[in-house]
Amino acid sequence: MTLDWPAGWDRTPPARRERARKFEASLGSTTQSLEGELDRMGVDDWRASIGNQHTKSNGLPRHNANPDDPGFVLRWHKDGDQYAVACDAYSRLRDNVRAVYLWIHETRMRGNRPVETGDAEFAAARLPAGDDAVAADPPPHEVLGVAKDAPESVVESAARALIKEHHPDAGGDREAFKRIQRAREVMLDG
Missing domain, CATH: 1.10.287 (Helix Hairpins)
Structure with a gap:
């Protein structure tokens, strides 16, 4: 199984991936938190992708997943739009999943503020209509x-x-x- 990385998005070269020391949560607790965020967002459907088959039926990694490619991609649909968030900046899958979870959580929380903006809070993650995608x-x-x-x-x-x-x-x-x-x-x- 290969990682379903968004077309056109640059990958972090393996030699430049960092070892995160700031994330204390386990992979299992992070995937539970991520599922909770997606439920709160009310997405139509979603799927996750990692670089091996140690996944649950929804594509989230099992607690013991340790693929050679530590990248993580989360895709979802909401109100007819497609979204994707991907991270491979860290050398461990756990840390890349945690970075995606934190981005989702922080972005969703911004939507709770009484502030008007020019676009929806998840506009940065919305995928363009074609295969053209914006690099991270x-x-x-x-x-x-x-x-x-x-x-x-x-x-x-x-x-x-x-x-x-x-x-x-x-x-x-x-x-x-x-x-x-x-x-x-x-x-x-x-």
Whole structure:
């Protein structure tokens, strides 16, 4: 069985995959949490994909899954739109599944805020009509231009400078600004 990675999305080269030290949850508890998030979202249907057959009937990995390819892809349909979230930035399947779960949870929680935006909270995960797909963000440390293990003070300083440079109110690119904010959050979350 091969991983059903979205067409056109770049893969993280195996040599650049990190070992996450910030995720304490097990693979089993993470998949349970992910199923709960999908139920709360009220998706029409969903499926997960990993790089081997150690999966449950819904495609989520079993607690002992340890494929050679640690990538994880989650796809779902809601209200006629298709969505996908994929992660292969980490060297262990558990950490890639956890990153996808956290992204889903945080994105769903933003929808609970009384804030108006130009698009739905999951617009970033919506797949285009054809095979054209948008590549995922580069690793957070590359976005910020710091070392993978940079101290919080260095991360904060780099993020502040980049946010100031790319702020939309100062004529900066909104997508770059959002990417910098996400990278800062990820690096300080650990």
